[in-house]
Amino acid sequence: MALLAVNNLSAFYGPIQALKGISFSMEEGSVTTILGANGAGKTTTLRAICGMVRTEGSISYLGNEISGKPTEQTVASGVAHVPEGRGTFTRVTTEENLLLGSYTRRDKQAMKEDLETVYTYFPRLKERRDQQAGTLSGGEQQMLAVGRALMLRPKLMLLDEPSFGLAPLIVEELFGILKRINEQQKVSMLLVEQNATLALNLADHAYLLETGTVVISGTSDEIAADETVRRSYLGY
Amino acid sequence: MASSDQQMPGTRANPADSYELFGVKMPALRMAAILIGIVLALVLPLIVSNFAVFQMTQVLVYAIAVLGLNLLTGYNGQFSLGHSAFYALGAYTAAIMIDRYDIAFYWTIIPAGIICFVGGFLFGLPALRLDGLYLALATFALAVATPQLLKYEHFEEFTGGVQGIDVFKPDSPVGFLNADQYLYFFVLICGGLLIVGAWNLVRGRTGRAMIAIRDNPIAAKTMGINTSLYKSVTFGVSGFYTGVAGALGAIVAEYVAPDSFTFFLSVWFLVGMVVGGLASIPAAIAGGIFILYMPNVSEWVIAQFFGNDPSAKALIWVAFGLFLIFTVYVVPNGLAGLVRRFIMMFARRPGG
């Protein structure tokens, strides 16, 4: 059974249709990336999975239909969303942000362990654990967002443009950590990225969206080798 | 009666004009409605009881006050919970002029209006820096503070303190009208002039600027509209209208006293505006009718269940409150919006 199966999914912002019946699926343990230009519908796809926009069609997670479910329920069943712009709770501390990530959980001992795990992945967050989260740098806030998502002990992590606005060195560090998280914590990832090279490096599968429809799909090696993708999105 | 729909800049025509309702062109329909209204307004007071005439006069007074509030909130987007203060200012101005200075009642109306224009303009200046909710809060404070201010002992010489001032209804100088009818027609003429004035204001450049400021103040500024000036002037004009209503109201009620001008009076005006409909001039009249007759109708209904129990009267206000909530949920554009929707359901473009 696929971890996530999206079938003929359409999404609407009011009367505007942003997704036009797309279909794709993910296996457990995989890293899948959705590529495309601005406005192609990448963020909308992630929002649709979390029940943040009006949808038609089917979204199946672990065999259960989650389309139309309220966001809180989907999150509680193990889908963590690292949103565009990080979504940091700026006026509480770093550690409080992380604790909020585990809000839906009841297993106190495991939560404590997970907090330490997050600090191991992101030692800089541990340094700043009692600082107001709004004072963290962009890169640190991005790590905080990922750490917060990790605190859910998610099966599936949705990441919306994690490289946005970050310096290349920080991005490299971050993506290295993401790879480790995927392998060590067995967290599947659905990654939306404009930076195609970076994304194809991390992911094993890729889908290319253009104005709400999937135009190309395949393994990341296949996509990276594809002529049109190379010209339009990889720049060579 | 389709009215005051937003206009395209540069044109003077109402876009609804090309429609027909049951075969009759809209402008003609509107004319007919206005004529019927005028005829009723002129004829009814001659045939109904004095008390009914008194009530009709009150409706007109409230309608003018609601119109004032609507100019500010409906057309210009500035919230005010404090119009009871302007009404009080107008009322006391008239009462003091009549009682302390023996000035004839008809000379008091314009000064009351002017004083309230100045008051409104002055309050409008600091209000420029306050938006939406904050302005509502500031005007709320104004309304709550007003009765106490009116009772202030150092003003007592003028205001009559807690007792207030008694004013006497003028006698009718013409034989065929009694005092109530005479006063009614006086108020009607004032009201008519004010309505025509508002209509012109709203239809012209000023009105378009006001509406532009309401809908998108930043865009309005970039179009070269002096938003500060317009907003303050609108506050002043709004104060003028409500102040005139206050002056007229003082004469109709035959007295002014601080506890007549509490925050709850502002609430009445708000109710009249919301139920009648925002940004609509006929709505003001509907609002005035509602303010006056709703309590009576409710009282009657309540009396059926509770007899003459005086505390049951308080349920009228519960009904008012529920009505307000109902309006916000179901008919957010008020009665005027309801009428518009109804007409548009049946209106057709000829040949289409």
Place this chain on the structure above:
Amino acid sequence: MDLFLQQTLDGLATGAIYASLALAVVMIYQAIDHFNFAQGEMAMFSTFVAWQLIAWGMPFWFAFLICLVLSFIGGMLIERIVFAPIHDAPVLSHIVVFIALTLIFNALAGFIWDFTIKEFPSPFPAKLPFETNLIGPHELGVVVITLFMLGLIYAFFRFTSVGLAMRAAAANPVSAALVGISVKKMLALGWGLAALVGAVAGMMIAPKVYLEPNMMLGILLYGFAGAVVGGLTSPGGAVVGGFLMGVLENLAGEYVIGSELKLTFALVVIVAVLLFKPAGLFGRVVVQRV
């Protein structure tokens, strides 16, 4: 000097009431970006409920607690039933609904308990255990109870996970949903808390001003003034602002303007602060993106 101290301490007692109302106003403002103009009437209604319970023979503190529970539930219900459906409606709609609630509570109280003034018992002993003419027993009791309640609330928000969740939901509802917080539930809880705080304020002030449906309007105005002075984005600031307004009210009334223009004083404070320092003492200025 004695007079000054007396006025100040007495001002702290009324300030405690204003601080409570200011806190309730700011809590709701942080959650939904609107002012609860009906806060005073809700508090008044709660106080009447408590009065009724006491009149039926319940001991004071028992009635007090039951009243708090009922107010909490009532606040939650109001949020769910009246405000949830108009969550995205324009500002004027919200203002109208708040005003409608004001009307309804005021009239219902008048209908059920009529408009005559009633006495509300003070739960505090008639004499202080120590000698002083600086502050009365009721006033001291009010300050103690209020500080205790404020302390509990602070601890709730600072140290419990629900408190943290409520803060998160108010600050960033989208992110809150993404960590599984039901923003709807948090809103309802916030309203419940605000109603509870208001009820405490009402029951504390009623012995002094006598219980009748119109008792809270002026007090609410001072509560708003406290919130504005303290900073509408800062609950702690609102509390400080409330206490400050209580003291200022007394000092201004004693030394400057006499006791008759107190409401005008509040009006001037509100307008002046909103004009010249809209963030208040402790708040942040909210920058509007164009």
